Amino acid sequence: MKTITTIFVLCLLAVAAVSAQDSRGQIIGRVNDASGAAVPAAEVKVTNAATGVTLSSTTNEQGNYEALYLQPGIYTVRATATGFKSYARENLEVRVSDRLNVDISLELGAVTETVNVTATTPLLESTNANLGDVVDERRITELPLSGGNAITLMRFTTGLNDYAAPNHPSLAAGMDAVSNVGVNGTRGGNVEFSVNGVPNMASTFAAYSPPADMVQEFKVQTSTYDASVGHVGGGNVNLVLKSGTNKFHGSLYEFHTNNSLQATDIFQRQFYYDPASGPQTPEKFKTVSPQTILNRFGGTIGGPVWVPKVYNGKSRTFWIYGYEGFRRPGVERGNYFYTVPTAAQRSGDFSALLGANQCTNATATVGVCGGAFTTPLMVTDNTGRSLQA
Incomplete structure (x- = not known):
């Protein structure tokens, strides 16, 4: 029974590993000499520039190596082998x-000599046929974000169709609106969202979007030929959170707007200047442009795990924390509609709803409505036709 339980748990773990798309990257390659022959037993070290974490790999008999599970960031690749000069390549960017x-x-020479590779063309990912775009930290930081939501930048990806309500920044926390997109003509709800490779779905939309200052970058794939991201008919959005680094760092922010900073729209102006809706008074304007306040605030902080005289996690263990709050006191539009009947309506008099319209009943002549109605109530339109209300 214990063996069966163990096998069952291992199967569940295997399914979980297959179903998630790993957001971490890989660096693979081959080490050879100047003649093109493989160099076995060469040591290759890949170091993250921000955290100082180093992964080591040794080449096999064919000279191949691989460095797996790399967090997105900037890396330095170093290689050493007996009888050859050391090799170093800096500023190598690994994305989602x-x-x-x-x-x-490698060149023949002493190990103490180093060949630094600095001027190279950007690497193209040629190991798969996935198409899409990576939205990096610079774009998240420098471009305007609707509602402060980093995921809204996915709308600039080629082939992506936005089906959400336009120009509504206060809806940024409503992920059903923000993530209502399609890819290459597919219907909305056919895009899978994940955070650090873990599914982030609530029904057919994204369940959660971290604060923008917590987002390292995200990748939008519009053609998902890889089976690990082939769960939906559309695309895939894989978001990666920032990690703590060897230095303590953080941020604080506050975004504020209110109705005094916003111009009235065409519908508000039409209602305010329409004589039929009443004179133009300050009280009327308050119903047109009521109190509307939006406050979005938050911050992040992170660094190495460090406990004085107990543990120094520099280049080993890191932490990061982020928080974002959203406060929206006020009303959306104003009290245009009342659902509680007035005293007259409760006694059966609904004439106030007709305004200046003419009305009559089956036995009376046409006149201005007033008092309780008898049955049937007749209303005349602008052409003089008599209609039963």
């Missing part, structure tokens, strides 16, 4: 779910 091929050519 990247699988980069970096071949290394």
